[in-house]
Amino acid sequence: MFIKSRLRLAIQKSGRLSDDSKNLLMRCGIKINFQKSSLIACAENILIDVLLVRDDDIPGLIMDGVVELGIVGANVLEEKRLSRYMKGEQVIKYEILQNLDFGICHLSLAVPIEMKYKNILSVKDLKIATSYPYLLKKYFDKNNVSFNSFVLNGSVEVALNAGLSDAICDLVSTGATLEANGLKEVERIYDSNALLISQNNSKISTEKKYIIQKLLTRIQGVIKARESKYIMLHVPESKLKSIVTLLNGAEQPTILKLTGHTNKVALHMVSSENVFWETMEKLKELGASSILVLPIEKMME
Incomplete structure (x- = not known):
């Protein structure tokens, strides 16, 4: 039985998007114990109930106001929209809140x-x-x-x-x-690709909008972290501009003095692109040393 104050989120029970959807919620810090035989899982640390359903049922659950949020493939969402439109049925408004980085x-x-x-x-x-x-x-x-x-x-x-x-x-x-x-x-x-979708915004209570925004901020942070790397290296000051350009940083780098060196500095930065071996080899050619490329678990701007 649903408690009205809790946000309802529908995800695929099994199939292409199921594991990635559960993993996304876990990485957002949402504690949920998914039971194999249960179709509803309740988050322990946030007011969210997760419904595990067939993927092609999710658009209808959103359009008909049964749940506030859903994670679904764009193909499934568009197929449902076209189905209702071509059958002359009412297509109730929904919103795409976020493109997700899986189900491609x-x-x-x-x-x-x-x-x-x-x-x-x-x-x-x-x-x-x-x-x-x-x-x-x-x-x-x-x-x-x-x-x-x-x-x-x-x-x-x-x-x-x-x-x-x-x-x-x-x-x-x-x-x-x-x-x-x-x-x-x-x-x-x-x-x-996978999408986070919601009901028409006007039908969602202020309390649930707050939970949605909180979840959305966390999801965006998880995606940003997966797209980025934290880089630390020692670089010649004379090559600093060329190295920063090569790394395509999301923000300006942190430059630190390097003990015992007058012509080298330590550079720390977040790179918004993958750092391939070819990139590291170019950094080496520019005089960089002690190059470390680290994954980012969480990120919030």
Whole structure:
């Protein structure tokens, strides 16, 4: 039973986004004991209840006002929006609060490797198996090409080998699954990643808005930390400007005097880009030494 004062957050029970969503909440300092058989988990240190549901149920739970927040793939959200729109149903307003840094994939049209594919007209009037019929229809309508949709939830790749379709439209991360099933990607239909979404802001109480803002600030801090590195190194003063430019710092660096050196200083800074071995080699060429690159656990600006 829900307690009205507690914020309700829906996440995927199992699947692509489940573990990453739980990990994100953990890194935000939210203490939750997820039980395998339970569909609701209550946070111990903040007024949040987490609902574990099917991913394609999350947009509806947000739109219909059952929960205030949800973590869902952009593809699932857009499919639900298009479904309601094309069926003539009311599409209740929602808000995208934050793009998340996981669940990155894209929806693509794939055909047999041996098929001679020139352009989208090559699949005109063919049967295409997909779990995303409305996104597929929007793309084909935009290109003014007719097709036959075959809706299949689950392992869409098997539809072609089973003789159920001529092509498929499915999510792609690495392309390995397509290749293993004798398919090739020919049209990129929709890019997707995980999103934090909320109800229409006007329907949320002031108390819950405060919790949402607190959670959002923490999520942004976690994402920023994952994107950044803390760097410490010794550098010649004459090369300081070149080294700072190379590191692309989020803020101005801290420069410290180095004991026993008159022409070298210690530089500490947060870099907003990955520091690859090639970057470290360039730093070395510029005269840097004692180079340390450290992960950042938490970050707040």
